[in-house]
Amino acid sequence: MNASVSVIFQGNRRIATVDPADRGLAYGDGLFETMRAHRGELPWWDAHWARLTLAAARLDLPLPDPAMLLGEARALLAGDDGVLKLLLTRGVGGRGYAPPVPAEPTVMLSRHPLPPRAPAQGLAVRWCETRLALQPRLAGLKHCNRLEQVLARAEWDDPRIHEGLMRSTEGDAVCATAANLFVLREGRWRTPAVDRCGVAGICRGWLLGALDALETRLDVTDVETADAVFLCNAVRGILPVVRLGARQWTLPAPEYREVAALQARLAAAHPAFVMENL
Amino acid sequence: MNASVSVIFQGNRRIATVDPADRGLAYGDGLFETMRAHRGELPWWDAHWARLTLAAARLDLPLPDPAMLLGEARALLAGDDGVLKLLLTRGVGGRGYAPPVPAEPTVMLSRHPLPPRAPAQGLAVRWCETRLALQPRLAGLKHCNRLEQVLARAEWDDPRIHEGLMRSTEGDAVCATAANLFVLREGRWRTPAVDRCGVAGICRGWLLGALDALETRLDVTDVETADAVFLCNAVRGILPVVRLGARQWTLPAPEYREVAALQARLAAAHPAFVMENL
Structure with missing residues (x-):
């Protein structure tokens, strides 16, 4: 699976191209889900669909038929491994912010190759200068207003740096540009709350259940002095x-043996995350 | 000029449709300008292009050739009145936030009908509940991350309410959903600074020069107890x-005679704003 391939729907009708007047293009007026596919299946489809349903309710976006979409997704994947992206927008609208009522959403499914294999020795990360603004009405959602992430990811091009950590405008550590953040402190896993900014990631959600982790506020020092740190997302x-x-952690340390055990539990929950697949 | 008509370019090549992998659609990774056309001309083209140039530099977006675009815009307008929208995105990119280097931008020009005539008796407006997050890196730019405005504009559908005023998450009055805000207090016009959120509107820029207005912070009471209030944008x-x-202002009051005089000066600067055209 090399090139990206996509199918597009307006409401339940298949269309050939995105309308230039789509509000996704004009305003980022939409949501997306990025799913890891394993042998043509989407093991976390239910969790992704549940998040999309909640987010669509918050933006008052109508949802298409999930059974139809899942069927189309399977056809697109054709039994392969890869990444499936689902994009949902408010559809075509006139000029102006007022949403069309009723809106006929645009849905795009696209399949993409797997990202490069994660480095076996672990990730090297940096702090980004671009901050996340505090917007409780959009916090947690995987919406299409992503200029902050684009600017943050553009801050470095050194391939030896694998990800960038982002702080809120108030200085709290929140996430990486495309992953959530967990730190081990005082024997307990902690992850930043996403009620003011950040995305409620699907892998993060699985881990909250698996780890009895604490959703909290973390500052830069809390991360730099943690006993162990990992990032997570639904693709990797x-x-x-x-x-x-300047901070280095050594693998395998006892704390990182706990991370390895977690990776094994994750592999049992989602077969794409068996270590030889990463 | 009823339906919207558009032309799309990738770099300097004309293309038929927007690529589904365009980063404008994926992330709102782009900018736009909305211009009032008068008899096929764009009297404020230079000001719009100057703002777009500054904004593109801040997002590290390459710009297309302005002479080519202006020629295409005139062809699209065909001598008519209306609205011309220019959309510039970072173009096609793979999955993931890292910007393609070099990016080949997508540019879309579309023409639209004039908005409905403004009510002769003045606007009735409301406060929106949706707040503007503070993001200095994006403040002032007319970028395509506009979910806050979409949510704010969706808060009312009473046609007797013409616009909604937006506050920042800290409570400052900033703008309307699609216009800038000026208030007269103690004999001086004031408009909210746009260094933390809001858009540096083109009509606002003209007025700052014409009025010797103060860019400042305004709270809700400053607006509600002002001697006169107006909104402005480059289309209307x-x-x-x-x-x-609950606050009403009476027209014509002495303070509003000053607004009428300003409208006459604006009409001299931009012929679409002669009162019979509005």
Whole structure:
């Protein structure tokens, strides 16, 4: 699976191209889900659909038929491994912010190759200068207003840096540009709350259940002095961090044996995350 | 000019449709300008292009050739009045936030009908509940991350309410959903600074020069107890406000005669804003 391939729907009708007047293009007026596919299946489809349903309710976006979409997704995947992206927008609208009523959403499914294999020795990460603004009405959602992430990811092009950590405008550590953040402190896993900014990631959600982790506020020092740090997302699973600026963590340390055990539990929950697949 | 008509370019090549992998659609990774056309011309083209140039530099977006675009815009307008929208995105990119280097931008020009005539008796406006997050890196730009405005504009559908005023998450009055805000207090016009959120509107820019207005912070009470209030944008010009919740202003009051004089000056600067055109 090399090139990206996509199918597009307006309401339940298949269309050939995105309308230039789509509100996704004009305003980022939409949501997306990025799913790891394993042998043509989407093991976390239910969790992704549940998040999309909640987010669509918050934006008052109508949802298409999930059974139809899942069928189309399977046809697109054709039994392969890869990444499936679902994009949902408010559809075509006139000029102006007022949403069309009723809106006929645009849905796009696209399949993409797997990202490069994660480095076996763990990730090296940096702090980004671009901050996340505090917007409780959009916090947690995987919406299409992503200029902050684009600017943050553009801050470095050194391939030895694998990800960038982002802080809120108030200085709290929140996430990486495309992953959630977990840190081990005082024997307990902690992850930043996403009620003011950040995305409620699907892998993060699985981990909250698996780890009895604490959703809290973390500052830069809390991360830099943590006993262990990992990133996670629904495409790449759990990614141990071994370097953050001057701070280094050594693998395998006892704390990282716990991360490895978690990776094994994740592999049992989602077969794409068996270690030889990452 | 009824339906919207558009032309799309990738770099300097004309293309038929927007690529589904365009980063404008994926992330709102782009900018736009909305211009009032008068008899096929764009009297404020230079100001719009100057703002777009500054904004593109801040997002590290390459710009297309302005002479080519202006020629295409005139062809699209075909001598008519209306609205011309220019959309610039970072173009096609793979999955993931890292910007393609070099990016080949997508540009879309579309023409649209004039909005409905402004009510002769002035605007009735309301406060929106949706707040503007503070993001200095994006403040001032007319970028395509506009979910806050979409949510704010969706808060009312009473046609007797013409616009909604937006506050920042800290409570400052900033703008309307699609216009800038000016208030007269103690004999001086004031408009909210746009260094933390809000858009540096083109009509606002013209007025700052014409009025010797103060860019400042304003709270809700500053607006509600002002001697006169108007909204402005580059499509509709200057729009006096006569009602904001329980507060009413009476036209013509002496303060509003000053607004009428400003409207006459604006009409001299941009022929679409002669009063019979609004």
